[in-house]
Amino acid sequence: MIVNRSRVLGNKGSRALNTPEDAGTGFSMFLASEPDEMLMHSLIILYSTLFMVYYFGKQPWFNVELFINQVEEYMRLKQFPVPLKKRVRAFYYYRYQEQYFSENNVLGSLSEELRNEITLHTCHKLVDQVRLFEDVPASVVGSVLGCLHAEVYLAEDSVLHAGDIGDCMYFIANGTVCQLEDGAHFGEVALLMKDSKRVATVVAVEITQVYRLDVEDFKKFILSNELMYERIAALASKRMHETVLLDEDFRRERERLQENQQSSSTII
Numbered sequence: 001m002i003v004n005r006s007r008v009l010g011n012k013g014s015r016a017l018n019t020p021e022d023a024g025t026g027f028s029m030f031l032a033s034e035p036d037e038m039l040m041h042s043l044i045i046l047y048s049t050l051f052m053v054y055y056f057g058k059q060p061w062f063n064v065e066l067f068i069n070q071v072e073e074y075m076r077l078k079q080f081p082v083p084l085k086k087r088v089r090a091f092y093y094y095r096y097q098e099q100y101f102s103e104n105n106v107l108g109s110l111s112e113e114l115r116n117e118i119t120l121h122t123c124h125k126l127v128d129q130v131r132l133f134e135d136v137p138a139s140v141v142g143s144v145l146g147c148l149h150a151e152v153y154l155a156e157d158s159v160l161h162a163g164d165i166g167d168c169m170y171f172i173a174n175g176t177v178c179q180l181e182d183g184a185h186f187g188e189v190a191l192l193m194k195d196s197k198r199v200a201t202v203v204a205v206e207i208t209q210v211y212r213l214d215v216e217d218f219k220k221f222i223l224s225n226e227l228m229y230e231r232i233a234a235l236a237s238k239r240m241h242e243t244v245l246l247d248e249d250f251r252r253e254r255e256r257l258q259e260n261q262q263s264s265s266t267i268i
Contacts, residue, residue: 044222064096087154094207095152116142123148126173126211130184132231140228144221148211153177153204160202166190168214175208189236189243191218199243 071092075085107115117239120127120142127133133141148171153159159170159177169187172180180186213222222228 020171052180067096068092082213085208090207091152091154094209113148116146119145126171126183130171130185132185132228136225136227139224140221142212144217147217147221148213151210151212153208153210155206157204158196158201159204159208159210160200162198164198165217166193166196166198168212169218170210170212173209173211175210176205177202177210178205188218188222188232189239192233192236199240203244 071088075088078089107118110118116139120138123145127141127145133144150173151170153175166187166189169185169191171185172182174182177186186202187198190196193199217235222232
């Protein structure tokens with residue numbers, strides 16, 4: 001049934017609301033005439049407003065264009081030099097290109113099984129390239145992929161530093177670090193050592209996207225799977241051996257240079 005508002009309001013509907021008893025909330029077709037009613041209606045408005053702010057603030061869409069404009073304004077105000085501006089722009093372009101959503105919010109409400117299935121689909125290229133995942137059950141691979149965190153490094157950025165405590169390993173999605181390319185992984189050696197120290201510094205050769213697997217998830221999924229553990233342990237042993245050989249070559253080269261310097265000083 002359609003209700004005629006002017007009939008409900010009577011004479012009050014045809015004049016300005018100048019008295020407290022004439023005040024309405026705007027959410028009801030009836031005016032509040034009692035203080036208790038006005039208070040209740042005001043609380044309803046406040047609750048509804050807070051709910052809408054919270055709800056729409058949780059929506060999964062991310063306005064990349066607005067965000068990039070804010071970055072540009074920040075760089076302008078802070079007077080970034082041109083080379084630094086170019087690096088910042090390159091990072092954000094690579095990180096957010098064509099992505100107008102928050103992936104965490106999109107996947108957050110799904111069941112774990114469905115999230116793993118979607119992750120397997122979206123990361124199929126990485127799965128196909130990573131030998132570590134060969135012949136491993138899809139459910140296990142999906143669980144590992146669900147724990148990965150995307151990161152982007154520009155050319156000449158250091159991803160790992162020798163001597164630092166290792167708390168994660170990395171999978172290369174796109175790009176090159178040192179001599180490792182798409183599908184390779186690194187950083188696992190420190191996670192298998194007692195002191196957990198990084199044995200080498202790893203630098204990005206070009207813009208590179210990697211996926212980080214934290215040590216807690218590494219222990220939970222990689223070390224608990226016999227096949228993946230055997231593969232990663234063998235690779236870590238090989239890399240440790242290669243690192244030792246490189247250290248010996250570096251030590252011999254340094255000693256040779258010192259001897260040449262001493263010989264030159266003696267002649268002078």
